[in-house]
Each structure stands twice: as C-alpha cells, then as structure tokens.
Amino acid sequence: MGTILVTGGAGYIGSHVCLAVAEAGHDVVVVDNLVNGSATAVERVGELTGASIELHVVDVTDRAALDRALDAHDVDAAIHLAGLKSVGESMAEPLRYYDVNINAAISLIGALERHGVFRLVFSSSATVYGEPDGVPIPETARRRSINPYGRTKQLQEDLFFDVAAADPRWHIGLLRYFNPVGAHPSGRIGEDPAGTPNNLMPYLMQVAVGRRDDLTVFGDDYPTPDGTCIRDYLHVVDLADGHVAALDALDDVAGCRPWNLGTGEGYSVLEVIGAASRAIGRPVPHEVGPRRPGDVPELVADVTRAQNELGWRAERDLAAMCADHWRWQQQNPDGYRVGA
Ligand code: UDP
Secondary structure, eight states, rough: OOOOETTTTTSHHHHHHHHHHHHTTTTEEEEOOSSSOOHHHHHHHHHHHHOOOOOEEEEOOOOHHHHHHHHOOOOOEEEOOOSSOOHHHHHHHHHHHHHHHHHHHHHHHHHHHHHTOOOOOOOEEGGOSSSSSSSSTTTTTTOOOSSSSHHHHHHHHHHHHHHHHHHHHEEEEEEEOEEOOOTTTTTTSSOOOSSSSOSHHHHHHHTTTTTTSSSEEEOOOOTTTTOOOOEEEEEHHHHHHHHHHHHHHGGGOOOOEEEOOOOOOOOOHHHHHHHHHHHHSSSOEEEEOOTTTTTOSEEEOOOOOOIIOOOOOOOOOOHHHHHHHHHHHHTTTTTSTOOO
C-alpha cells in the first residue's frame, strides 16, 4: 500500500480510478486543472470510500506547481490520465492537442524523476491502432492512428518507451482503453461531458433524459451485420479495476508494457441503442445520418495479454453498462452542476 498520484483524477475515468485505487487501500492524491473535471467528483469519491482524497488544482504542464504537489506527498506511483481527449477538437486544433498532451507527459516524467518515482500507469487508447488489419486487435498490432488526438497518445507512448529504455529504474504500463461507458452503481459519479457529447453513450443518455433531441446513428452502410460500427464497450468500473491490476503488476514489468483493456466482445451502434432502451424502459429515438469522418467499421480488443499478465478481465456486461450509466444520468440530469 502506498500513495498514488492520479493526474486527471477529477474526470470521468479518473474519478472511477481514484475510487478503485482508494478501495484497494492506497492513499490517493489528485492533480487536475478542472477544465474537464469536477471537484465534486473527487468529493463524492471521498464519500463513497471514506477516504480523504486531496485535490491539487494544478495543470500538469505547470512544472513548478506539479513539483510542489509532489513535494507535499510521499508518492509511490502515478497514474496519468490528464489530457485533452476529443478527436474532432484535435482535428480543428492540432497544435493545442500536441502542446497540452505532449507537454503534460514531459512535465510529469521530469517531476516524477526529480521525486524518485519510477512507477507509472498511462491512460492510452485503442485509437492508436487506427484502422486495424483485423480484429480482435493484439497489442503487437501496428500503431497508425488516423487523427491528431490518437497521434498524441502514440507519441506519449513512444516517449515512455524511450524513457524506460534509457533508465532501468522505470516501470511503465500503457493501458489502451477501448470504449469506456457506464458509471459507478451508486449513481454518484459518472460522465459529465462539457458541451455537446461526442461519444455515443453520453449522447444517447442525454437524449433519454430529455436534454437533447434525436440521436443520430453515424452511418448504417458499414461492412458489419447491421451496417453500423462495432466497438468494444467496457464498464468504467472494470476499466478502473484494470488500473489497480496494472499497478500491482508494474514491478514485474521490465521497462514499458502495453495492455489492452476491453471485454473482447463487440457491439454495433444499433445493439447499444437496443440495450440502452431496455435499461431505460422505453425506446431511445434515433435516426440514421451520414458516416462520421474517421470512424472505422470495427474495433475489438484481444484481451489475452491483460488476462494473462494482469489477472484482470472485464466482468460487467452491456446491460450493466447501460443500467449504471442510466442511473447516473437520471440522478444527475445536469451532471455535477450546482442544483443538479
Ligand atoms: N456514434 C453514433 N452517434 C453518436 C456518437 C457516436 O452513431 O452520436 C457511433 C460512432 O460512429 C461509433 C460508435 O458510435 O461507431 C462509438 O463512437 P464513440 O464516439 O462513442 O467512440 P469511438 O469508438 O469513436 O472512440
């Protein structure tokens, strides 16, 4: 048991990671600039776990501030989730994405080294695989991301590989997330996207709760059984548990090691809408629109390596993902905003 620094710990995935890490018996320190996260999320993780979780409102790219946060705690390992994460935004503002995401990684590595911390788990993404040669996708597949966001993940991975190759003190796990959805079953923490959601599940849930009009299905002419894209959706609580499993495995990692986190099963957009409609108890209105540029027909994880090396596997099915996401959305129709 030790103290774990979680960058981006006030965000959707970050808050669930903090909860899992705290439940595993570690002390948790959060660094987050709150641009896309909420102090309320951190407070609620504290309530749910009974742990006292310190939040430093700090931008990870601010090296002096990051040093001060690390000076204040005896950190054993870091989980790095802070960063910009919208594919569409990254195509419109590539420079901002490279600037923030790459500088955050450089700043964090430097600060950790200065504080003698050489254990790191990094939030990477299946988007690094771009359009794969086949599914399921193993970690050994070529990385060829097709958008700036994905390339910033790929570049950060490269940076971590190089740093670990140069200094044997480092142990780094790269977690390539497939499609995280759902929420903690308490309904107290969940996804609260700023502005219009880009992703399927939060958009769908905001339609169901009456915040938005019809959901658009982006294309039904893909080479899949029902013509809509297939993704590997996994419950955010399973994903969070994967971070604890990765922390536990780090000491056995020589250098830097990637692991896919998914269920290994794919569902189409229409199948997700069907499952969500069953969880909600009524149909979610939707219409078919044109394809979204950059979408690939099918992304499904090969999860063998995570099972073998982390002893981790996703346990929650699509029905649980939808039910838990819906509970959060119903209990917090406006997310973490005051009065919600
Ligand atoms: N999608 C959709 N309508 C939406 C949002 C997403 O049909 O409003 C589709 C999208 O085309 C993709 C799938 O849902 O096939 C998952 O998209 P998401 O953005 O959630 O994740 P991605 O796999 O793109 O990271």
